[in-house]
Amino acid sequence: MHLENDTIINVAQLMKEDVGAHRKYTVDLDWFTLDEDLAAKDVHADVRLTRVTRGILAGGHVTGTAIVECVRCLEMYEQPFTADFDQEYGPTIDVRSGLLVAQPRPDEEIGTIDESHELDLAEPMRQVAILELPIKLICREDCPGVSDLAATDDEVGDRRLGVLSSLLAGDEDTTEG
16 A cells, blocks of 8 residues: 555554554655754655554654755755664554553553554654764765855954954063063
8 A cells, every 4th residue: 555645544454453464555755854953855665564462563664865954064965864663553442342442651662543543654754764864964075064164254253353462462572571
């Protein structure tokens, strides 16, 4: 099954099946928000949902291109990423009886299958995408950085500190004599 610009999957039918039953999905997203000021484009994921005792196990492989800022030159550039993810999801409501299901302990990292029997793949995809980005985002190894700006800043700094410089120069003359 194919999802276009959506990460939400209805798993009601899969929840009614025996443990071990599975479904395969592909997810294609034109744009995907990774963080407040971080987005990715052309995101693709191959996902396998497997019925497990407590709910659904989603496992998959995600690729895409994050739009990031180079720490050297401060220009935006495209940083590709690829990662595998696994996330367990538990139901909030039993699909057969409609009764509430006991929720996992807060320390367990289990996603939620909501009251409409839908799960959202966005969070595990987002987390692994961010983790796969380099810590130091550099557009290319030979990036010169902001060297042109540094020269300009030095000149401005010298002009503003000219009075102090002359005072220091004057102090040197008085200490020598």
